[in-house]
Amino acid sequence: MSDMHRAERSAALDPRDPWVIDTKDLGRRAGSSRTVRRQLPVPEPLGVSGVIEVPAGAEFTLDALLEAVVEGVLVSGEATAPIEGACSRCLDPIAEEVSVRFTELFAYPDSATEETTEEDEVSRLVDDLVDLEPMVRDAAVLALPQVPLCAPDCQGLCADCGIKWADLEPRHGHEKIDPRWAALVERFGEPGSDTPPAEGDRQ
Structure with a gap:
């Protein structure tokens, strides 16, 4: 006041x-x-x-x-x-x-x-x-709490997909790709995967 x-x-x-x-x-x-x-x-x-x-x-x-x-x-x-x-x-x-x-x-x-x-x-x-x-x-x-929490053990959100950790499976995760290989993965797909490269990448 x-x-x-x-x-x-x-x-x-x-x-x-x-x-x-x-x-x-x-x-x-x-x-x-x-x-x-x-x-x-x-x-x-x-x-x-x-x-x-x-x-x-x-x-x-x-x-x-x-x-x-x-x-x-x-x-x-x-x-x-x-x-x-x-x-x-x-x-x-x-x-x-x-x-x-x-x-x-x-x-x-x-x-x-x-x-x-x-x-x-x-x-x-x-x-x-x-x-x-x-x-x-x-x-x-x-x-009033300076950092309000819905529960003391709230784990927050997954930084990659934005979904609450409490709603995700225990083994939930996101594979991290070395940025040095990102361009090759985008062009040729993951090693061992059947995913074809993007249309613009085909020769």
Whole structure:
């Protein structure tokens, strides 16, 4: 998520946004807590398009615990979403899930934490609201595999014919011809074969 997008969200948090949680009921009473379970929509693809991503229109399933502490509200839990992509070895489609765990302190205004840290170091409460989108999205991006595979032992494709090794016979192979003999093979055919030379090669 870009810094500009973060700033825009922080400046205009909407309590109706499913990514935004109102913590007013915790009352700044250290030790008070409550759980939250929500479906969080993904309006734009998250990840690397065509490689691996949480697709637009998907949802994160959020299970979180909100705890009031001296310096703010501590949010911890887990978020899970479907991911789609292609195997980096055989190009088969991948349809799996990404699951991330997180713990984030949202500092109270005028708290010691808020006063002694830069804005990008610690998240802030805005009118008792916490915005989970930056935290969950950033964690999910880091959790996406850099080299997505359909299976850990995927052997990929045959470099000569482009067919998946898993679909080929165990003894599958392609005879390699020394390039120095390639012109003779093309002109006269394989030694011992009945294949006649090409029409243009006949004299």
